Amino acid sequence: MNKLWNNHMHCEFSGDSDTPMEDMITSSIKAGMYGITLTDHLDLDYYSSPHRFDLDIDSYRKHYDSLTDSSMYNKEFEVLWGIELGLQPHLAEKHEEIISSYNFDFVIGSTHQVDKIDPYFPEYFEKFGVKGGVRRFFEVTAENIEAYKNFDSYGHLDYIIRYSDEAKKLPYEEYSDIINEILALLIDREKALEINTGAFKFGLKEPNPCIATIKKYKEMGGKLITLGSDAHKTEQIGVGYDKISGILKECGFNSYFTYKNRKPIEYTIG
Ligand SMILES: [Zn+2]
Numbered sequence: 240m241n242k243l244w245n246n247h248m249h250c251e252f253s254g255d256s257d258t259p260m261e262d263m264i265t266s267s268i269k270a271g272m273y274g275i276t277l278t279d280h281l282d283l284d285y286y287s288s289p290h291r292f293d294l295d296i297d298s299y300r301k302h303y304d305s306l307t308d309s310s311m312y313n314k315e316f317e318v319l320w321g322i323e324l325g326l327q328p329h330l331a332e333k334h335e336e337i338i339s340s341y342n343f344d345f346v347i348g349s350t351h352q353v354d355k356i357d358p359y360f361p362e363y364f365e366k367f368g369v370k371g372g373v374r375r376f377f378e379v380t381a382e383n384i385e386a387y388k389n390f391d392s393y394g395h396l397d398y399i400i401r402y403s404d405e406a407k408k409l410p411y412e413e414y415s416d417i418i419n420e421i422l423a424l425l426i427d428r429e430k431a432l433e434i435n436t437g438a439f440k441f442g443l444k445e446p447n448p449c450i451a452t453i454k455k456y457k458e459m460g461g462k463l464i465t466l467g468s469d470a471h472k473t474e475q476i477g478v479g480y481d482k483i484s485g486i487l488k489e490c491g492f493n494s495y496f497t498y499k500n501r502k503p504i505e506y507t508i509g
């Protein structure tokens with residue numbers, strides 16, 4: 240199997256990880272990654288603790304430079320610098336100010352908050368119910384993509400189902416209308432769809448998004464796929480990576496992409 244890139248992972252600069260950046264890099268080499276992109280969280284206005292995910296971007300960059308300029312690891316192993324933006328419609332202008340001020344290689348857009356609640360917390364499904372909660376999540380996802388265009392790949396599109404055992408059983412068909420609307424927006428804006436293998440940590444049998452959604456993206460004309468395990472700890476780096484080539488082929492793709500200086504680079508799978 241070809242070595243694959245991992246374009247979604249977190250380290251100590253994310254509010255929910257305390258893994259040193261250096262450890263993520265050295266463990267990624269050991270885990271057999273082709274290269275990696277660090278994508279620490281920026282989630283402004285995070286409802287339950289408003290500043291928990293306020294990424295210190297200058298320190299994040301400085302530390303990245305200090306490690307990648309040193310000779311601590313083989314220079315042939317490429318480490319790129321990215322960010323995962325927690326989208327909310329009212330943050331579009333603020334995000335643009337930030338993204339245009341730094342030279343990120345790669346920007347992931349994700350939905351982590353819906354009407355000021357992260358579905359990670361049980362109160363989300365208590366408030367919206369299971370079906371209502373999943374649907375509301377996808378509606379807000381579409382609103383987020385409409386509101387903010389300056390990202391490269393959309394992260395873990397059906398993230399919501401990680402957090403409810405009931406939601407895990409709901410098929411793509413239940414929400415295909417709104418999911419297809421989201422896919423059409425991504426394709427129209429030439430955005431990549433991420434295959435996020437972090438799903439396997441949550442007992443899911445398919446990545447986020449599910450296979451049916453990835454197939455639909457292909458069928459509708461989507462060409463750009465990015466890969467990531469959403470690791471927050473070193474032992475999570477290779478989660479689900481043994482399944483990726485099979486998933487790509489099953490969905491009709493023979494390549495995936497990484498982004499460098501915000502430009503897509505294609506990698507063919509063997
Ligand atoms: Zn995320």
Ligand SMILES: [Zn+2]
Nearest residue numbers: 247249323469
């Ligand atoms: Zn993430």
